[in-house]
Amino acid sequence: MSRRLLLIVGLSLLMTAISCTPSHPQSTFDVTGPIASGQRDLFSLMFWLAAVVFVLVEGIFIYVIFRYRRKGNEMPAQHHGNTRMEIAWTIAPALLLVVVMVPTIQKIFENASPPDNSYEIAVIGHQWWWEFEYLDCGPVDCAGLVTANELHIPAGQPVNFTLVSEDVIHAFWVPKIGGKRDALPVPKNSDGKLDLVHQRANQLWLQGDVPGEYYGQCAELCGVSHANMRLRVHVDEPDTFAQWVSNQKSPNSLPSSTNPGYEKLTTLCAACHAITGTTLTGVIGPDLSHYGNRGTLASAMFDNTPENLKEWLRDPGGMKPGNIMAGSVKPGTLSEEEIEALADYLLGLR
Ligand SMILES: [Cu+2]
Numbered sequence: 001m002s003r004r005l006l007l008i009v010g011l012s013l014l015m016t017a018i019s020c021t022p023s024h025p026q027s028t029f030d031v032t033g034p035i036a037s038g039q040r041d042l043f044s045l046m047f048w049l050a051a052v053v054f055v056l057v058e059g060i061f062i063y064v065i066f067r068y069r070r071k072g073n074e075m076p077a078q079h080h081g082n083t084r085m086e087i088a089w090t091i092a093p094a095l096l097l098v099v100v101m102v103p104t105i106q107k108i109f110e111n112a113s114p115p116d117n118s119y120e121i122a123v124i125g126h127q128w129w130w131e132f133e134y135l136d137c138g139p140v141d142c143a144g145l146v147t148a149n150e151l152h153i154p155a156g157q158p159v160n161f162t163l164v165s166e167d168v169i170h171a172f173w174v175p176k177i178g179g180k181r182d183a184l185p186v187p188k189n190s191d192g193k194l195d196l197v198h199q200r201a202n203q204l205w206l207q208g209d210v211p212g213e214y215y216g217q218c219a220e221l222c223g224v225s226h227a228n229m230r231l232r233v234h235v236d237e238p239d240t241f242a243q244w245v246s247n248q249k250s251p252n253s254l255p256s257s258t259n260p261g262y263e264k265l266t267t268l269c270a271a272c273h274a275i276t277g278t279t280l281t282g283v284i285g286p287d288l289s290h291y292g293n294r295g296t297l298a299s300a301m302f303d304n305t306p307e308n309l310k311e312w313l314r315d316p317g318g319m320k321p322g323n324i325m326a327g328s329v330k331p332g333t334l335s336e337e338e339i340e341a342l343a344d345y346l347l348g349l350r
Contacts, residue, residue, distance in 0.1 A: 025215040026175040032214075032235070033207040035178030038107050046100055053096070114160035114205035119153070122162045122196050125170030125183040125218065128225040128323060129286055129299040134245070135162075135196075142245045146274070148286030149299045152234045154241035155211045163202040164194050171220035174233050178206045180219045208235035215300070224322040230300035248290055251277020252349050261341035264334060269342075272325065275349065285325060292347040298323070309343045 022029035031037050120135040132151050134142035153159050163172050163183035173180030186198040218229035236244060252275050255262055272284035294304050298320050302308045312319055313334055317326030
């Protein structure tokens, strides 16, 4: 073998080995909640069954190659058919398939039927960000709450998601909690909102058991910034979740009209963004209510730091190719003074 080939083989093996670590943020092995762990267990069952079959078959194969290799010139004994063996190797795989089939079908039904006490949240895919509309959280009054890119759900609570899209096909996937399922475009109702009971609206239920921050990702190629269409799921302690909801529903206020960013905020930004309690009610971009509490910027592509936010306001197209805001906010649209004031204001929305 040439050195270069050895190097390539070695590197590929190394990369395969690295990709197997369960501790990366989008691992489907290091999971929480019944959906993701059920999917992982089903995978493990199939993997180990297949591994046993592989070792057995390859073992016999290699044994036979050596045991019956040509030793002299005499013709070996000839066999034609062996009914017992043929029956055995028909029945054995059929039994193995039954072992795989039973839990698979069980899981398909489990995954398709959300528990009765599930909360209801609509997930709306946009090029290239996520909108979340809370519909029903049982005892917590969340109905009507809209947020973007960072989803909060309580630990140990099943949540049924209704998945739709504003434009092209997206797919909602939070590997450590489960998924993934397509969010398909649906028509709008007469009130201008997407039809959440349309036959193309998909359902997916998930449950996160361990509080923490989980990474998600659009899993359906949806345009130039598809790879940048990420999301975060905060699995909160139930109390923290209830607090988050009530804070998120409380009104924000506009900066004073002497703020250098006031003019642009209430005209330019207002065309696309909503902030509860203010005159901003745009629906083209992410809802920015209580934006200062978010950890990320531009669908979890960046950390929500003052530097990143200012750079975003300076040149959104430079940070995230093709995004819709870049059509209206270009380098120079906002003065440095406005950028400074708007970033301060947005990060102060708590
Ligand atoms: Cu997408």
